[in-house]
Amino acid sequence: RNRERSIVSVMRERLPRPLVEMLRGAGELAQSLGYGVYAVGGFVRDLLLARPNMDLDLVVEGDGIAFARAFAEQHNARVKAHHKFKTAVVIFPDNTRIDVATARLEYYERPAALPTVQLSSIKMDLYRRDFTVNALAVNLTPGSFGTLVDFFGAQRDIKGRNIRVLHSLSFVEDPTRILRAVRFERRFEFQIGGQTLRLIKNALQLNLFNRLSGARIFHELQLIMEEEHPTDCLKRLQELKVLQAIHPLFQLTAKRIDILEELEKVRTLYTLLYVEPPVTGWKLFFQGLTMNMERNEAAQLLRRLGVAPREEREHLSTREMVGKALGKLMQWREGVSRPSDIYFALERLPLEGVLFLMAKSRKDAVRKHISQYLTTWRFHTLEVSGTDLKQLGLSPGPDYTRILRRILAAAIDGEAPGREDQLAMAARLVKMR
Ligand code: CTP
Known part of the structure; x- marks a missing residue:
């Protein structure tokens, strides 16, 4: 089902040149180590949607951490490795980050007692993801640089503006994906597909949210509230009865x-x-x-x-x-x-x-x-300070705060706009005290 096509021209058109060069470099480095490397996920989705996205995720067929170390060395960057997950973050001097993951060749147990199948490691990695539109990869390896890898119909779904899961247990595996489905649907003005919608309703009937930690739900809600239009997302979540399930x-x-x-x-x-x-x-x-x-x-x-x-x-x-x-x-x-x-x-x-x-x-x-x-008041308004009051002969005590606040009010109300006026007012208030 993988419909391979080259998107080198799209990359050249939509990505900054230095980034394209860096991606090429990543492919060459991987090849020299005997690995394959792909750009994956939201970065690729947004490339096809022509939406800027600088969050690069790489998947290495090989040792992801070893690749990240070599890559960081070439770019004067640091590496933070997570050995347990075989992932690493490459942190550049300007603080931009690239996530690197390892795709392992493994046997995947299919549900419903179907025969165990061996999948290519990138395919396996993509199959674990939430929605088809996020399950795209671009091959960066020199001979195939810029080849789009689409096993699950992501291009069709991007064209048709659909949010679809890859398999029927997706929400059972991870119910927070329900919140993600709505977030992506509203962000891109896509539609959650019919079958996916039914799976959401099933998941809610199974009370899957009850078993989910508050923190995981809250994390997704936080992401929703960083979207441009969280209200649309929340309305949709209410319509789907997700809010009440939470x-x-x-x-x-x-x-x-x-x-x-x-x-x-x-x-x-x-x-x-x-x-x-x-x-x-x-x-x-x-x-x-x-x-x-x-x-x-x-x-x-x-x-x-x-x-x-x-x-x-x-x-x-x-x-x-x-x-x-x-x-x-x-x-x-x-x-x-x-x-x-x-x-x-x-x-x-x-x-x-x-x-x-x-x-x-x-x-x-x-x-x-x-x-x-x-914009202004909360940063600076006062041009006199306690030092000025002291020089005016004010003895230590609560009068300092009281007088400075009186002057602040006058400054905000336009009655003592500059330092001169404020000093004069300070002198008057110190005398009157
Ligand atoms: N992912 C997943 N299930 C989750 C969370 C993430 O399958 N519960 C996968 C998705 O395929 C996603 C990738 O992990 O593409 C990276 O996650 P994240 O950075 O959250 O997704 P982006 O698609 O980059 O989202 P955004 O555009 O909001 O940054």
Whole structure:
């Protein structure tokens, strides 16, 4: 069934030249060691879909760790080997990474007592994967450089925009693949195939999720929440009754969907601003997912997902702080209230809490000030410091903080824009104390 074709021209067209050269080099090195080497998985899928993907996975027919060591030496890179799994990560000086795995020639026990068959090692490696679209390889070995290896109809499924498993026990072997199926389906705007959909429903009927650790489910949910449109994924998961299989409290309501969609927009805005720190998807979207839950319900859900106690406490306290801040922001009136009130309502919140409040605020002025908080206020506003107060003769004590906060409020409200004004204000406040 393997329909071999060369995709060298596609590689030349879509990949940076140095990368193509590096892939050639990998093939030559493997050959010199007597091995075969393939690029596999998401990298190849995205190459055919013309989507940028720099996460290169290599599979070596031979000793993957030995190959990784030799390859790293050629590129001045480091190697982290995992002998148990016969895998290695090659880490380049610029911190980019390449994963290297070993494909072993082995006998595969087919289910249902069919005869044991020997598969070529790359075929075997690909057969263990989740979906046909991820079970593609490109041969890098010199004589066959750029030959696409497609045993399972991946090209057909990419064309037909289908997510299909390779065999009927796929979800039994690994139920987290149900979440992955939806993630890929929504990301690429593909369709989960009919038979695959039936297998998902079967797996749910068998309660396969009950036996799955929270941590494994949570990992996949985290990946979903790093996607561009997690809400679509979550809606689909609800439609397939996956959310309720994870936990009965895991439910989308119309209100939660609204806020999740708003959160996506706010995150995109924030990301376009290129400010630090980066948003953590799950921390943001779980604020929306646990909206209108009791505190202990939110805690139960997070516990089912194996969220660490520290993270759980942080989530719950953010929820509470967000609730209080929301009350303050609702009362805020343009022209009457002060911008610094917004600063003080936000200052102790984690980034995700601030973004959640932005999504929740319907008033333009409030949103504008939250965005000012994110881009400038929280980094630097004050141009005077404790040292200045000391030089003004202020004796040690709580007055330092109090006075600096008064000046900060004035600076944010535009009443003391520069160092001069702030120093003058400091002098006045020290005298008045
Ligand atoms: N894989 C699998 N079953 C899983 C997880 C992963 O079969 N539960 C396989 C997939 O075939 C995938 C490969 O391992 O192609 C690498 O996994 P990962 O890096 O998560 O997948 P990508 O396809 O690279 O996903 P992404 O585009 O999100 O990085």
